[in-house]
Amino acid sequence: MARVHGNQETFDRFRRLAAALLDASVQDADASALALHELLTAVAGLDEAPGRDEHTALSGGRALSPVDAARCLLDVPRTRAYIAGLRAAIEDCRAQRPDRPVHVLYAGCGPFASLALPLTLVFGADVVRFTCIDVHDASTESLRRVVTALGLEPYMLGVHQADATALAVPASPPVDILLVEALQRALTHEPQVAITRHLLEQLAPGVRLVPQRVTLRACLADIPAELAAGGPVNRLELGTVFELTADTASHDPRPCVLSLPRAPKQGESLVITTTLAIYADHALGEYKSGLTYPEIVGNTPPLEAGTQLEVIYDTRIPGPAVAAG
Ligand SMILES: C[S@@+](CC[C@H](N)C(=O)[O-])C[C@H]1O[C@@H](n2cnc3c(N)ncnc32)[C@H](O)[C@@H]1O
Known part of the structure; x- marks a missing residue:
């Protein structure tokens, strides 16, 4: 050239x-x-x-x-x-x-x-x-x-x-x-x-x-075990808490309520995971990039079987905010 x-x-x-x-x-x-x-x-x-x-x-x-x-x-x-x-x-x-x-x-x-x-x-x-x-x-x-x-x-x-x-x-x-x-x-x-x-x-x-899409999900995960394994291990998935797409960008984020079917096991934390669908089949899955390592949620309400959590993506923080539901 x-x-x-x-x-x-x-x-x-x-x-x-x-x-x-x-x-x-x-x-x-x-x-x-x-x-x-x-x-x-x-x-x-x-x-x-x-x-x-x-x-x-x-x-x-x-x-x-x-x-x-x-x-x-x-x-x-x-x-x-x-x-x-x-x-x-x-x-x-x-x-x-x-x-x-x-x-x-x-x-x-x-x-x-x-x-x-x-x-x-x-x-x-x-x-x-x-x-x-x-x-x-x-x-x-x-x-x-x-x-x-x-x-x-x-x-x-x-x-x-x-x-x-x-x-x-x-x-x-x-x-x-x-x-x-x-x-x-x-x-x-x-x-x-x-x-x-x-x-x-x-x-x-x-x-x-x-x-095209950034997806945040909540789960219980043993992060030290995952870091040792280099990927997700035996998680308890709780659900999608926020998606950023061309369609959702125009709405105020809505709160979602998650229900814990059991208490966290030894070593488990509440985490928010991130995945990126960049365009067509180009994507960044978990642990592939610094952007897609799990984020441990600090200062959670007490987590027990049956606990309801309200999670909302708060654009003023910005980030997901977690409270007792
Ligand atoms: C994570 S860096 C990425 C830089 C670049 N995209 C790259 O990949 O090398 C984010 C960039 O966004 C810029 N930025 C953040 N908020 C912005 C805003 N409200 N308006 C314009 N630029 C902003 C920052 O200054 C920074 O340069």
Whole structure:
């Protein structure tokens, strides 16, 4: 691929390292992700950026600092699954509407837009364009430097510093895919739900949401045993407590009541599990990524056979809140 703008040597390194994230058969992707993180940190000047270590408290949740947001790239299963899912979504949009570039609105892009930039190796700027939003100046400034150094300006409709929970989305060009990546396990701390809700309200009904579905379930689980086994072991499933999809995003979360058929056994805790259906068959199952480790619920009411628990996803915390039912 010929580069017209940007630095050829930097682009060649970017291409080699990002290719490992695109190709699921590459085994040593952790090393490539680390090298890519180092390359982009240097190109962005992130180590010197004012505000690089500052988190920001917003009404819908806390925005991770630019340095912590940059590190998300290193959760390779997450990064790969998102990139693969976004790629499939772009292909579907393109098949449906080949007359114009697919427009991806990327909320919470961080300093590297790491879920989008690798796809510039797959698609031309005539196929996909991105609008990137982050609340942190240091992230959007970093991303602009990365885009310039790699000569990726033709792909960028805009890189904007803004709070995505308050952003007015221009009607044109129409958004085809809404990509939101501002979440932690159990949808705690970060404003994924508030951002998704606010932006979807302004977009056409057919817009494709990535991730398509985030599902939180409650169960009793022996976490030390699961960590030793590397996956779920003999759980008592209690039910789904919240799902974030394009359909549910527009409603206030509803409380659900769970009934405990028995008391927790020795070693068991009440936990909230997280799974992500990213797009089509691209998904993140439990324990596959930092996003999908179980979250232990602290300060529960006494748990006994017959205990009723009311669980509601509270958008102000944000996160699931558990009380006696
Ligand atoms: C978990 S990081 C992910 C970064 C990036 N998507 C990636 O994968 O490398 C979440 C990002 O969302 C941004 N963010 C959080 N809340 C936001 C908001 N309300 N508006 C815009 N950006 C926000 C944070 O500043 C942070 O850069």
